[in-house]
Amino acid sequence: MDRRTFLQLAGAPALLATSDLPAYRVVSRYPPASKLGMPGRYRGAVIRVHSESVIDTGTEQVDGNIAGQMLSKGMRALTGEKSDRDAWASFFSPDDVIGIKVNCSGAPNIMSTPEVVGGVAANLIGIGVKPSQIYIYERFLDQINSVHYDRYVPTGVHILAVENPRGSILGYDPGTYVEVNFFGEDDTRSNLVRLVSERFTKIINIPNMKDHGAAGVTGCLKNIAYGDFSNVARSHMREKTHTLSFIGTLASVEPLRSKTVLHIMDGLRGVWQGGPFLRDKRFRFFPKLMMFGTDPVAMDRLLLDIIEEKRKAEGALSLWDRSMANITQRAANDGLRNQFIREPGHIEFAAKLGLGEGEKSRIRLTSIDL
Secondary structure (H helix, E strand, C coil): CCCEEEECCCCCHHHCCCCCCCCCEEEECCCCCCCCCCCCCCCCEEEEEECCCCECCCCCCECHHHHHHHHHHHHHHHHCCCCHHHHHHCCCCCCCCEEEEECCCECCCECCCHHHHHHHHHHHHHCCCCHHHEEEEEEEHHHHHCCCHHHCCCCCCEEEEEECCCCCCCCEEEEEEEECCCCCCCCCEEEEEHHHHHCCCEEEEECEEEEECCCEEECHHHHHHHCCECCCHHHHCCCCCCHHHHHHHHHCCCCHHHHEEEEEEEEEEEECCCCCCCCCHHHEECCCEEEEECCHHHHHHHHHHHHHHHHHHCCCCCCCCCCHHHECCCCCCCCCCECCCCCCCHHHHHHHCCCCCCCHHHCEEEEEEC
């Protein structure tokens, strides 16, 4: 096996004011594709589609027709194509085997909305992709089963968990991994999902709009990084974490980077405190929007502002607060304490790795209201 091993030091030590960058050893036998999936063909471009009617905030009933219209508007605006078919066909062909990376860590209270995921699958089938070539996947079985995606997609679409049962390593590629010792842990490897390296030809990333106690936010980068590798929670075992550098490092690993060609951020619902889970419905809010792009850094940079603005309105700590006086060993339930020192700078760090555009002045945002 022609395996390349190298140190990925990220070229961004200036971002670390008080600690050294961990020594990451990335092992992969896969070279980068000629056209990288991230940041992709639309670097720095983000399409924002909003509809006040897409979800009823009282019943939380989603209007599937409006969600479908949002998908149509977003994909056409991103690609410049005049039809849905041409927009989707500009990314995918009937020969592709496509993974749809959902986020179900907060299910059933917050997750990649079934109507959105079902709409994506329907558009893929509409351009000739067979249902058997579409995989909706997440790491943990209990989380993905609680959403019942099977009710929203045609028979034949695969819906599966990588770890079945939880803790199983059979779904991970033993030859593709990131090795790093954070806190003296026994297991220092995080392996890539085997389907990503061996089966999928392309990946669609469908994250939510959520805060995260350690990373600051959970958006495109964290969903595609921590959602496609094993043994990742070890990066935030203590108050000071390594989420700043680990997220971008994982997202850069081949072939994950090359195969992830489209991001559709599901912001029909969101979480402004306590993420990535939702144990208290007080912390849910309803942006009622979707964002589309190929650049996960640009999309996450805009997500930072959305979460920060909501937290400010609710009187919660800033995502950028780094005071140890505001750290508690227990999960904060009021937004006034943190369990970790948050690292929203992981988005800027990912930009330094070349994954996308992190400067707001260089992000081209197109906003559409239905």
